[in-house]
Amino acid sequence: STEAEKGLLDGLDPEQRAAVQAPRGPVCVLAGAGTGKTRTITHRIAYLVHTGHVSAGQVLAVTFTNRAAGEMRTRLRALGIPGAQARTFHSAALRQLRYFWPRVVGGPPWDLVEGKLRLVGQAAHRVGAPTEVEILRDLASEIEWAKASLVAPDSYPDAVQRRRREPPVPAAQVVQVYQAYEALKNKAKLLDFEDLLLHTAAVLDDHAQVAEEFRERYRCFVVDEYQDVTPLQQRVLNGWLGARDDLTVVGDANQTIYSFAGASPRPLLEFTRRFPEAAVVRLERDYRSTPQVVDLANQVISAARDRPAGSRLKLVGQRPVGPPPRFAEFDDEPTEAAAVVRRIQDLVDAGTPLSEVAVLYRVNAQSETYEQALTEVGIPYLVRGGERFFERQEVRQAMVVLRAASGDAVSGDLPEIVRKTLERVGLTAEPPTGGSARERWESLLALVELAEELVASVPDADLAKLVTELEVRAQAQHPPTVEGVTLASLHSAKGLEWDAVFLIGLVDGTLPIQFADGDEAAVEEERRLLYVGVTRAREHLWMSWALSRAPGGRRHRRRSRFLYSLIPDDHPTARVVRAEAGTKTATARLRCRVCAAQLVGTVSIKLGRCSDCPSDVDQALLDRLREWRTTRARELKVPPYVVFTDATLM
Ligand code: ATP
Ligand code: MG
Numbered sequence: 001s002t003e004a005e006k007g008l009l010d011g012l013d014p015e016q017r018a019a020v021q022a023p024r025g026p027v028c029v030l031a032g033a034g035t036g037k038t039r040t041i042t043h044r045i046a047y048l049v050h051t052g053h054v055s056a057g058q059v060l061a062v063t064f065t066n067r068a069a070g071e072m073r074t075r076l077r078a079l080g081i082p083g084a085q086a087r088t089f090h091s092a093a094l095r096q097l098r099y100f101w102p103r104v105v106g107g108p109p110w111d112l113v114e115g116k117l118r119l120v121g122q123a124a125h126r127v128g129a130p131t132e133v134e135i136l137r138d139l140a141s142e143i144e145w146a147k148a149s150l151v152a153p154d155s156y157p158d159a160v161q162r163r164r165r166e167p168p169v170p171a172a173q174v175v176q177v178y179q180a181y182e183a184l185k186n187k188a189k190l191l192d193f194e195d196l197l198l199h200t201a202a203v204l205d206d207h208a209q210v211a212e213e214f215r216e217r218y219r220c221f222v223v224d225e226y227q228d229v230t231p232l233q234q235r236v237l238n239g240w241l242g243a244r245d246d247l248t249v250v251g252d253a254n255q256t257i258y259s260f261a262g263a264s265p266r267p268l269l270e271f272t273r274r275f276p277e278a279a280v281v282r283l284e285r286d287y288r289s290t291p292q293v294v295d296l297a298n299q300v301i302s303a304a305r306d307r308p309a310g311s312r313l314k315l316v317g318q319r320p321v322g323p324p325p326r327f328a329e330f331d332d333e334p335t336e337a338a339a340v341v342r343r344i345q346d347l348v349d350a351g352t353p354l355s356e357v358a359v360l361y362r363v364n365a366q367s368e369t370y371e372q373a374l375t376e377v378g379i380p381y382l383v384r385g386g387e388r389f390f391e392r393q394e395v396r397q398a399m400v401v402l403r404a405a406s407g408d409a410v411s412g413d414l415p416e417i418v419r420k421t422l423e424r425v426g427l428t429a430e431p432p433t434g435g436s437a438r439e440r441w442e443s444l445l446a447l448v449e450l451a452e453e454l455v456a457s458v459p460d461a462d463l464a465k466l467v468t469e470l471e472v473r474a475q476a477q478h479p480p481t482v483e484g485v486t487l488a489s490l491h492s493a494k495g496l497e498w499d500a501v502f503l504i505g506l507v508d509g510t511l512p513i514q515f516a517d518g519d520e521a522a523v524e525e526e527r528r529l530l531y532v533g534v535t536r537a538r539e540h541l542w543m544s545w546a547l548s549r550a551p552g553g554r555r556h557r558r559r560s561r562f563l564y565s566l567i568p569d570d571h572p573t574a575r576v577v578r579a580e581a582g583t584k585t586a587t588a589r590l591r592c593r594v595c596a597a598q599l600v601g602t603v604s605i606k607l608g609r610c611s612d613c614p615s616d617v618d619q620a621l622l623d624r625l626r627e628w629r630t631t632r633a634r635e636l637k638v639p640p641y642v643v644f645t646d647a648t649l650m
Pocket of ligand 1: 012013016031032033034035036037038039040075104252255494495496497505536
């Protein structure tokens with residue numbers, strides 16, 4: 001109906017409308033974060049259905065995570081199109097395979113692999129490759145990478161040479177494990193995730209009748225987050241399309257964050273080469289974030305090297321001005337977490353719903369401190385894209401060995417005992433280089449640090465006490481909930497948005513992650529991760545880091561190198577802009593680090609508070625201020641990054 005049509009176009013700007021109304025055929029929307037790409041494609045689907053160009057059942061929309069697919073289904077339902085399918089590549093392929101399997105292969109469809117690591121372990125054992133759990137995990141990722149990149153075992157050594165990242169074991173050995181894994185899996189009639197896509201593509205290529213039937217059923221294809229498509233997914237998409245071109249893709253090359261897993265923005269950037277007649281739409285208005293967040297996002301990404309043409313889009317904020325983004329530096333991680341949680345409480349008190357708050361981090365192991373801090377104050381949370389700390393496999397394994405060892409009579413240096421005990425489940429002295437291996441190493445190390453923490457408060461604590469303490473903590477964790485603060489990795493936050501976003505743990509070595517060092521492409525991917533993080537925030541954005549891990553630790557870390565251009569490093573000293581000295585209640589006009597670059601009114605030395613935001617002033621700074629008042633020095637010498645308990649004034 002025309003009423004419905006009008007409604008669909010009303011909430012869109014002219015460029016979005018152009019994409020929605022483009023005739024059926026190839027359409028490409030290249031645009032930055034928060035510009036309404038996802039909104040545009042859902043409206044396009046609804047528009048095509050309402051105008052009778054296609055029926056809802058003929059539409060297949062694909063994206064990359066279950067959450068994003070679910071979100072798209074919700075939006076389509078809200079637009080009156082409940083029949084359109086919105087799925088991940090994998091779930092779309094699984095559904096199609098189930099349908100065609102009896103005819104193409106015969107018999108019931110094979111089951112999905114469960115306990116993949118066990119299978120990789122058997123394969124490794126068979127060919128005499130190392131079978132430590134850490135290496136098996138990396139071998140599993142390596143096989144996933146190869147399959148997603150359409151690299152067969154034979155061509156693996158060549159392909160891996162072209163890549164900068166080293167394989168976990170020599171390439172020839174990866175090939176053997178890869179082959180043995182495939183053989184074992186096929187013999188057991190099992191499918192892994194990549195097989196779902198490989199088989200789907202093969203069926204469409206080899207069975208003309210099936211392909212025809214499929215193409216009769218689905219006529220209109222839409223892909224969200226197209227910048228992260230893998231060669232394997234692209235092959236499936238090609239199979240779905242056949243010789244047709246009814247394909248709408250949307251993406252942002254600046255948000256490519258899965259190239260380590262084989263994804264590439266090339267199909268997005270070269271879309272018009274493949275479809276010269278494609279309608280191309282660029283969106284620049286950012287509807288998600290405040291102009292300050294948008295500015296920051298522009299700054300983060302403009303520093304990127306080698307930005308391909310087509311990704312040099314500048315975002316223009318559309319929303320009213322909001323609070324300035326905040327940067328905060330802390331002595332140690334628990335102090336950082338405590339400040340974040342205090343801030344969350346303030347937001348919640350001021351009416352922000354819990355579900356509109358997210359704490360985002362680079363590696364899942366970073367969630368532990370926050371799970372703990374939120375539990376302590378009774379704020380419910382949910383962990384996305386990763387398991388809760390005490391539910392992680394390596395932590396459960398560690399608990400088993402710690403419990404077993406706690407019976408033995410020992411009490412020496414507890415953290416050392418814990419470290420030694422955890423060597424049995426793979427804790428090494430130096431961090432491993434692989435991505436997932438590094439995550440597990442961090443989780444195990446977190447347990448050693450919990451031991452250090454316990455000893456700091458209970459000097460004679462032994463292993464049994466620690467185990468009890470850990471069990472209490474595990475139980476105290478909130479049960480999974482739907483309404484709570486989101487804890488999520490930056491990777492799993494893609495496409496989502498919250499009113500308040502906390503990007504925590506922004507130290508060099510974590511973002512960019514240490515193993516990216518020396519590999520420029522990998523460092524650039526880390527920078528894009530920060531861009532993804534910054535652009536998740538609608539209104540409140542907080543970025544923080546801690547100079548050491550544990551309280552009293554050596555302060556040897558530096559804030560992320562990506563932040564240097566955002567917070568100039570050459571701020572020589574904190575400057576007193578104007579001050580009235582000499583009286584007991586002397587006030588000084590300073591810049592508050594927590595309210596970022598704005599000049600705040602006055603700081604009362606007596607109260608020790610910033611007058612604009614409720615930050616406490618660092619004690620050391622206060623002392624200096626008092627000293628300054630008495631000595632009447634002209635300038636207050638404070639190092640650029642003063643250690644502070646909650647906030648720094650500068
Ligand atoms: P990302 O790159 O992060 O996936 P995106 O480009 O897909 O972002 P959307 O999630 O579609 O962006 O939109 C971002 C926010 O802006 C959403 O809250 C959406 O409802 C809103 N929005 C999009 N377009 C408009 C518009 N024309 N008017 C008002 N709000 C809009
Ligand atoms: Mg989106």
